[in-house]
Amino acid sequence: MSFDIAVEKRRGDAQVTCRIESGAGIAVLFGPSGAGKTSVLDMVAGLLxxxxxxxxxxxxxxxDAAAGVDVPPERRRAGYVFQDARLFPHLSVRANLLYGAGGDSAGLDALAARFEIAHLLDRWPRSLSGGEARRVAIGRALLAKPAFLLLDEPLSSLDRARREEIMRVIEQLRDESGLPILMVTHDQAEAERLGERIVEL
Structure with a gap:
């Protein structure tokens, strides 16, 4: 089983409760803004x-609350792609990717070719389009050799062409990487196209 998650968290007046059991492929958390989807990702990553x-x-x-297990975030090996990409603005695209790889350049060129970002390596994050920044952020997460991926609204704020571009990247990850992927979206069409398991919050 890829994900076996049963969590509860009170945040102010809101109670976030989520149960996910999923096999291979992408598990999608689907629901409106404010439903607690990102909070669930943060709990899986160890940030909450x-x-x-x-x-x-x-x-x-x-x-595991009952067993007293709480693995620190840095040891969970989560590849977390945040909604706003969060590239380091003072580092080039190449340096951002190397940061994800821990300074190890092995595999960088192959990944850059795979995600069609080789021509961006010497650019600065502020010069990237939304779709380019998402591809770099996903590449940086993969170069960290994660055990699983968390994708928070990876298609938000993109125009139709860029959304389709990133959708294909995510489908490629789903079909080729073998990594468990938990993705958040508020778009039902995205959820139905990408998700093997859809959990509504």
Whole structure:
């Protein structure tokens, strides 16, 4: 099983409750803004501690309130692609990718070719389009050799052509990487096209 998640967290007046059991492919968290989708990703990544429940990914227990297990975020090996890409503005695209790879350039050229970003390597993040920045952010996450991927609204704020471009990148990841992927969206068409398992919040 890729994801076995049962978490609860009170945030102010809101109670976030989520249960996910998924096999291969992409599990999609679907729902309106403010439903707690990003909070669930943060709990899986270890950035937010659930009040109760458990988080297991590919058989590894990352959090279990009853058993007292809470693996630190840096040891969970999550490849987290945030909604706003979060590239370092003072680093070139190449340096951003190398940061993800821990300074190891092995595999960078192959990944740049695969994601069609080789021509961007010497550019600065501020000069990238939304679609280019998303591809770089996904590439940086993959170069960190993650155990799983978390994608927070990876298609938001993109025009139709860029959305289709990133959709194809995500489909490629789903079909070729073998990584468990948990993705957040508020778009039902995206959820239905990409998700093997859809969980509505």
């Amino acid at each position: 501690r659930p009040d109760r429940g458990h988080v297991r990914v590919a058989g590894a227990t990352l959090f």
